[in-house]
Amino acid sequence: MFLPAKTTRTETALPRACSLAEGDWHILSGFWHPVAWSEEVAAAPVPVRLLDERLVLWRDEPGIVHAAKDLCLHRGGRLSRGKVCAGQITCPLHGFRYDGSGACRKVPALGAEVPIPKRLRLDIRASAERYGLVWVCLAESPRAPLPDWPLIEAGIGTIARVPSAVWQASAARHVENFNDLCHIPFVHPDTFGGDEDRTIAPYRVEIGAGTLSYEAEYTEQTRYKTPGAAPQGRRTRHYAYALTLPFASWLTITDAESEFHVFDIASPVSAMTTRIFQILVDRTGRLQPAEMIAFQNRINAEDAPLVEAQSPLELPLDLRDEIHIPADRMSIEYRRMLAGLGLGAETILGPTAPGD
Template identity: 55%
Template sequence: MSFPTIPIQTKRPLPKNCSFSASDWNVLSSFWHPVALSSEVKDKPVGVQLLDALVVLYRTPEGVNAARDVCMHRGAKLSLGSIRDGALVCGFHGFHYNCEGVCVRIPALPTGSPIPNKLRLQTYLCAERYGFVWVCLAEKPRASLPDWPSIENGSGTVAVVPPGTWQSSAARHVENFNDICHVPWVHTGTFGGPETPIEPYDVSVTDTRLSFQADITERVRYTESGAGPTYRQAVYSYELTLPFASSVKVLDPNTSHVYRIYDIASPVSASCIRIFQVVVDESRLTPAEALIDFTMRINAEDAPQVESQSPDQLPLDLRDEIHIPADRMSIEYRRALARLGLGAQAVS
């Protein structure tokens, strides 16, 4: 399979103390990443970090906007300011910026005085979908947002999980989410089933997605308190949208009930991520609060293992770690990241 060469649009300066290589930053900055819940960006500016860049989010009548978290006057953080009359106001000297990042008012200037044209923020592409605020640091994104219609089509109970922070690289987390080998060992308190061999499976590979399906013996979720574990066969269908967005559809063949988990690792830095997740229960048998609680318990089992991995960056040279047949998805993911241009020295 040949993969098209997609030109990287962004050539903006690297953030101060950038933890990524220049080539990796230029690749990753050209994709969309979630940075906050939509519900977090209300009547005050919100400061976030993406790929080591400090970003301010602010809501105006036109929607949510994103800009470099620096006032062009004296370099103060705009996230320490406020929203007034539909504008972002710096808390240091009161400079007002509109949805396009243009300074529209300076309180210290006499009425009628011109505002310098250079008083314009460095803005970023910003969008809202799936209950998240997404930002792309490049002038033009390489790809669109993940296509997850089940979150929006009313097919089931939708639960947005509170974001969590992991001391890990995004790719290590993504690989773990799509790994079926660890389930019986790590998830003993949630959905892990008995230790069984994993049958060979095929991975479908396109220029933007990886997917595979496997039959898994899992522990029945949401059993009554005090009841012993019971198990069932389920069909797991994974889909990974490059670079860091994953989903899994869990089908119970006996009842035809479907349970979906959507997961995105947003790179705060090379070694720190925020996890954004949405759960959809198409059976509608479980309340949203229980879906959230169960997902957070799963995360609590995963995080210590992923955070302990060494090196924390996912090796893209396949010779650097040992692989078994059940690692087929992991192998294809590492190859796909290398084809994107990550890990300039990687060998696939």
């Protein structure tokens, strides 16, 4: 019911009741993660959650998006339940107003001649907009830049943004599944999956600075067929996967007649809850956004319940914990790179900051 009047504990940046190990939280908080579509941040404050941190997003009068811890330090009000007045976010409890820098600019209960305490300011987090997404980095200094995907901004073809969905799975499990060829015929027989007995030829994984990529040929069944209808044929396509650590993937699918791209970003709401953002690009311009989104949602509906049922929910970073085959080369290198960041090290949860 109460926080102690006095404490000797060492405060850390960990959110209250954090579900991640302390070391993992500090590593992942240093990366950029999407938290909302740009269009979702309009006139009203928007509550989001990232790595168990409650955040609020809002736009100032010039239209710049700001992100802050969803907390007014006066009496712990949730700013996301307030409103935006002249580009300043207003606490719903007592009307305190804050600008994009986090500074308190108005306290209605104080007279104009009374100075506002300098400590009365928001915990601002770094935010950026790109690809139609709002990205947030919880750390003071990002470990890496945003994924470099200029294709989305090139304006060639048709772009569709899939409404985000929340999976009850770890972000890394989702990423590994997205970049896996082996599951396709078994998990996606009603969308694009090919023959179950297809052998996966050996492939090479290119390792870069925080990136992984590989290419392979895959024979699909006809896409965009009516649900439940028999396959109408087969088409061999070239798959090129490019993964940017920790959770951003880019799949390019091409053949002689088409070029299609899927950008998939898993945003860790918590250790075992992930919000999925996807951007689709049809470079031919033959497909309509609505049918692209509908088909991708069918694919996601096939994936989600199986990924959510994997055991353990955590992605094992010790390669001895699961059995591997040659076709798992991409996931093996992914696990190695995550471990190389320091993720998965044995840590003990530290003290949490009050008021989250």
